[in-house]
Amino acid sequence: MSIAGILKWLGFSADALASFLRELVDKVPTAGPQVEEWIVKLYAPLSAENILALLTQLPKEALDIAQGKIVPRQHPSDGPH
């Protein structure tokens, strides 16, 4: 199962999304490599192992925070919502 497959199940076209993303590259050419990476991930099969790994990682990080161990990262998605 891939993200493209999930989109198809919901009634959306992954091909249309990929085309839209490629149109963005025409406006911002330097974003081309990142957009192509996104499109590859769109059709790649999902890995349950990585999802499980994230779920096991989060409690460890929560414990670290509780113990005062702060390990920051820069996340653009932490910007204004």
Add this chain to the structure above:
Amino acid sequence: MKSLKTHPLETFAILFALIFLVAVALTLATGPANASTHGVAAAYIGAGPVAFGDADPYHGDFEPAVSLSASLAPHISVVGTGAWGVCNSYLRGSGGINLCATDTDNSNFSVSAGIEYHVASKAALRPNEWCPGVSIGLVPLPDRFPRFSLVGCGWYGLTTNQSGASLKGAWRFPL
């Protein structure tokens, strides 16, 4: 299932959620947390359009916004945003936790899922409620403008069952 195909806001939110799943499944870093050169806290100033659910009288607006974030762990951040609706003259705020699945190969791109409490100054955007959501951020020009990012966010109100979405360009100020 509701008619998601024709509701653009829910489409937006679902697409963001699916992109988050992709990022989690394919780019998760499970190795030991490394010391980061980035500070814990950052402030952002940004602006962009926002869209609300069909049941909201304000279907959309344009919002200048400020936000604060604190990255506490590689995958856990605390975030908060305050925005002003230019057309409808409202204040909207949100705050909560983001669980981040940052692409370890590209620190200029991240996808997060989390939950925030949304508040608003006008009754048209109430009741205040908890909203799970997903967000995606990209620094499109990291060499020339490393502090400029694009942030897209979709959320779903647990009380109103209404979705919303925003897209903002923002400038980051490390604290």
